[in-house]
Amino acid sequence: MDQLVGAAETGIPFSSLGPQAHLRPLKTMEPEEEVEDDPKVHLEAKELWDQFHKRGTEMVITKSGRRMFPPFKVRCSGLDKKAKYILLMDIIAADDCRYKFHNSRWMVAGKADPEMPKRMYIHPDSPATGEQWMSKVVTFHKLKLTNNISDKHGFTLAFPSDHATWQGNYSFGTQTILNSMHKYQPRFHIVRANDILKLPYSTFRTYLFPETEFIAVTAYQNDKITQLKIDNNPFAKGFRDTGNGRREKRKQLTLQSMRVFDERHKKENGTSDESSSEQAAFNCFAQASSPAVSTVGTSNLKDLCPSEGESDAEAESKEEHGPEACDAAKISTTTSEEPCRDKGSPAVKAHLFAAERPRDSGRLDKASPDSRHSPATISSSTRGLGAEERRSPGREGAAPAKVEEARALPGKEAFAPLTVQSDAAAAHLAQGPLPGLGFAPGLAGQQFFNGHPLFLHPSQFAMGAPSPAWQPPAWGPSWPPCLGPPLASRAWIPRPWPLPRGAGTVRGVRGHPALPPPAARPGLSGPGHVPFRKPVPLPLHVHGRSGGRLLCGSLQLGAPPPLPQSEHHAPTAALQPLLHPGAGPGRQQPAHHRPALHGGGCGALDGKVAALAASPASVAVDSGSELNSRSSTLSSSSVSLSPKLCAEKEAATSELQSIQRLVSGLEAKPDRSRSASP
DNA sequence: TCTCTCACTTC
DNA sequence: TGAAGTGAGAG
Numbered sequence: 001m002d003q004l005v006g007a008a009e010t011g012i013p014f015s016s017l018g019p020q021a022h023l024r025p026l027k028t029m030e031p032e033e034e035v036e037d038d039p040k041v042h043l044e045a046k047e048l049w050d051q052f053h054k055r056g057t058e059m060v061i062t063k064s065g066r067r068m069f070p071p072f073k074v075r076c077s078g079l080d081k082k083a084k085y086i087l088l089m090d091i092i093a094a095d096d097c098r099y100k101f102h103n104s105r106w107m108v109a110g111k112a113d114p115e116m117p118k119r120m121y122i123h124p125d126s127p128a129t130g131e132q133w134m135s136k137v138v139t140f141h142k143l144k145l146t147n148n149i150s151d152k153h154g155f156t157l158a159f160p161s162d163h164a165t166w167q168g169n170y171s172f173g174t175q176t177i178l179n180s181m182h183k184y185q186p187r188f189h190i191v192r193a194n195d196i197l198k199l200p201y202s203t204f205r206t207y208l209f210p211e212t213e214f215i216a217v218t219a220y221q222n223d224k225i226t227q228l229k230i231d232n233n234p235f236a237k238g239f240r241d242t243g244n245g246r247r248e249k250r251k252q253l254t255l256q257s258m259r260v261f262d263e264r265h266k267k268e269n270g271t272s273d274e275s276s277s278e279q280a281a282f283n284c285f286a287q288a289s290s291p292a293v294s295t296v297g298t299s300n301l302k303d304l305c306p307s308e309g310e311s312d313a314e315a316e317s318k319e320e321h322g323p324e325a326c327d328a329a330k331i332s333t334t335t336s337e338e339p340c341r342d343k344g345s346p347a348v349k350a351h352l353f354a355a356e357r358p359r360d361s362g363r364l365d366k367a368s369p370d371s372r373h374s375p376a377t378i379s380s381s382t383r384g385l386g387a388e389e390r391r392s393p394g395r396e397g398a399a400p401a402k403v404e405e406a407r408a409l410p411g412k413e414a415f416a417p418l419t420v421q422s423d424a425a426a427a428h429l430a431q432g433p434l435p436g437l438g439f440a441p442g443l444a445g446q447q448f449f450n451g452h453p454l455f456l457h458p459s460q461f462a463m464g465a466p467s468p469a470w471q472p473p474a475w476g477p478s479w480p481p482c483l484g485p486p487l488a489s490r491a492w493i494p495r496p497w498p499l500p501r502g503a504g505t506v507r508g509v510r511g512h513p514a515l516p517p518p519a520a521r522p523g524l525s526g527p528g529h530v531p532f533r534k535p536v537p538l539p540l541h542v543h544g545r546s547g548g549r550l551l552c553g554s555l556q557l558g559a560p561p562p563l564p565q566s567e568h569h570a571p572t573a574a575l576q577p578l579l580h581p582g583a584g585p586g587r588q589q590p591a592h593h594r595p596a597l598h599g600g601g602c603g604a605l606d607g608k609v610a611a612l613a614a615s616p617a618s619v620a621v622d623s624g625s626e627l628n629s630r631s632s633t634l635s636s637s638s639v640s641l642s643p644k645l646c647a648e649k650e651a652a653t654s655e656l657q658s659i660q661r662l663v664s665g666l667e668a669k670p671d672r673s674r675s676a677s678p
Numbered sequence: 679t680c681t682c683t684c685a686c687t688t689c
Numbered sequence: 690t691g692a693a694g695t696g697a698g699a700g
Contacts, residue, residue: 060696063681067694147680180679218680219696226696235695359686680700688697 037080037130039190041207044073044137049211051228056106057214058225059184063173065144069233070138072186072212079130084194086127086202089140090120090166091176094183094213101221107670109181116149116177118170120189127194140188144175145216157200165189165204172196178216 043049048070049057060066072089079085093112100109121143125132155173158167178184185208193202230236283662 069695148691230696233687233695234689235686235693237695376682682698682700684697684699685690685695686697689691689693 035080035083036644037083037192038078039076039205040078041188041190042075042077042487043212044075044139045070046209046211049209050223050230053211053213054220055224055228055669057212058217058220059145059178059214060220061145061147061148061178061216061218063148065146065148067144068186068214070227072143072188073137074188074207075132075137076130076190079134079178079190080192081129081134083130083192084127085130085133086191086193086196087123087133087138087189088120088172088191088200089128089143089186090118090170091122091145091178091184091186094185097183098179099181099183099215103221106221112182113179116147116179118166118168119176120166120172121174121176122196126196142174145178146175147175147178147180147216147218149173157197159200163200163204165206166200180216180218183215184211185210186214189492224232260653412472535616568593 052070059068076087093115096112097108098110098112099106101107102109120141123138123140124142125138156169156171158169161167188207188209190205190207191199192203193199220229230239
């Protein structure tokens with residue numbers, strides 16, 4: 001015990017210390033105690049800390065400060081009930097190294113950067129009596145970690161140079177300044193004092209919990225740590241695979257889009273008539289008109305990519321049967337390579353590397369977190385979807401019943417724009433670059449092709465039903481076979497750092513020589529995958545606050561009708577993102593993306609409107625009973641001004657003129673139009 | 679590697 | 690209801 005305390009002060013690596021929850025305090029001065037106390041401190045949620053620790057705990061630090069997770073909580077005993085104590089914690093450098101996360105493990109990357117100003121956090125209940133402290137769990141969850149050196153919080157106390165715990169100036173505040181990519185060790189202190197100003201001259205009892213050691217990062221490096229945090233931090237619930245969080249919605253959106261694709265596939269094979277296809281488009285668009293369509297982006301692609309999902313599932317399956325499966329009580333969604341203990345042979349190394357899920361390149365290559373579930377987890381955690389759907393989002397033959405199921409989803413979780421776009425593009429894809437439809441090149445190339453998983457390169461279509469013969473590539477997101485017996489939970493805690501090879505996962509391996517080019521990847525080969533290298537958010541973000549960036553990618557996407565910004569009134573808003581892909585609230589569409597709707601004759605008007613009319617999106621809009629009258633009017637206009645009518649121009653002159661008048665009137669009197677809308 | 683915004687969550 | 694806390698994703 002004494003050795004342990006001494007280690008804290010003498011720089012002996014904590015890693016050399018065994019698990020320790022109760023440490024004899026380090027006394028700096030003879031206490032003025034009326035009643036002897038023998039404080040003992042127990043770390044709360046130790047199991048959780050252990051789970052993190054054996055993967056290499058990371059704590060995110062931000063400019064504004066981030067809390068620690070797991071939160072640092074202790075339970076005290078052995079205090080003098082009547083005496084007053086100040087409880088505080090600080091975070092010290094665990095060593096003098098800088099680290100990097102390389103090949104899914106932390107490695108020393110050099111000497112530590114200059115130390116940040118020393119900070120400590122006094123528990124806000126301090127001072128309090130021993131009885132009070134012992135009656136509850138003492139939590140330091142409000143302590144924040146920051147890398148903002150200019151952060152000004154709290155006050156400073158000067159500690160004497162002979163103080164055994166602290167020397168020099170320490171500032172007290174809610175934020176602790178840390179260096180990114182450095183390893184730290186929290187410390188807990190009990191000081192018997194009734195005034196904070198007496199701290200420099202009081203006895204400190206210092207407690208260390210090696211399992212709370214962590215590396216400060218500005219962005220998570222290890223996917224397993226990320227997943228652990230998501231699985232355990234209530235604030236991250238929205239990212240969990242289960243439940244109705246964003247991930248779930250994305251998954252549902254993907255599934256829905258795949259069903260529509262199946263519909264289209266049937267149609268193209270003559271097994272489905274056009275009306276059914278349009279019906280599919282309508283169904284989806286009708287959902288689009290519901291509020292709050294989730295952001296849709298890369299995840300859809302990821303989810304659509306069976307090479308990812310399958311390999312992941314397979315890998316997870318292997319892993320679940322591996323040694324660490326026993327560790328999966330609460331963290332079943334996490335993955336670990338720790339079972340792979342034989343890291344020495346090149347072959348094993350290759351496997352280990354193959355196990356990595358690229359993090360940064362993962363925008364394309366990395367499997368979606370959605371697909372991290374092991375099959376077991378899938379079946380146990382699925383709430384909104386069946387396990388089968390999760391496993392094979394792109395499987396053949398998505399039955400209409402499934403479409404119905406998707407349709408029955410709450411509007412908020414439904415996903416229509418995707419489908420609308422898909423239909424629009426897929427319908428014309430075979431015709432080449434959308435001939436004669438009046439789509440701007442950018443529209444065809446970006447909106448209806450670039451951003452939608454359904455507009456994959458033909459080779460990508462196969463992703464919905466991967467070849468049975470396909471095997472995860474050696475470099476791909478598969479997991480290595482189990483190479484060793486199960487880990488004892490603590491016996492294998494890697495100490496000292498860096499973690500043993502294979503412990504932890506999967507960071508970005510961008511540029512790693514072992515990585516074959518993406519073109520070598522089944523299901524993503526060929527130009528088809530290229531558009532998704534830079535995913536474009538889908539434009540129908542109906543109620544998002546992100547009129548800006550989310551829709552930014554849509555700026556290139558389409559030819560919005562020339563509705564004035566003031567026309568973005570409520571009911572039409574559901575339509576606006578489609579018609580004004582880049583036009584969020586208060587956002588001005590670039591001039592070159594604002595075609596004149598009321599051009600003369602069959603020119604701009606006919607071309608653009610006809611494009612809308614010919615687009616299934618327009619059909620869907622037109623069919624959408626949820627849209628307001630103005631939207632319907634516009635859509636109806638679009639439909640009536642199809643290229644076919646343009647060819648019979650004279651016959652349709654009167655109608656065209658009336659529509660032109662209508663449009664002109666709308667532009668001239670936007671307010672009236674708005675007031676007329678429900 | 680870092681910063682910022684976003685959608686989502688808890689409290 | 691809104692402040693605050695979360696990881697994802699983009700840049």
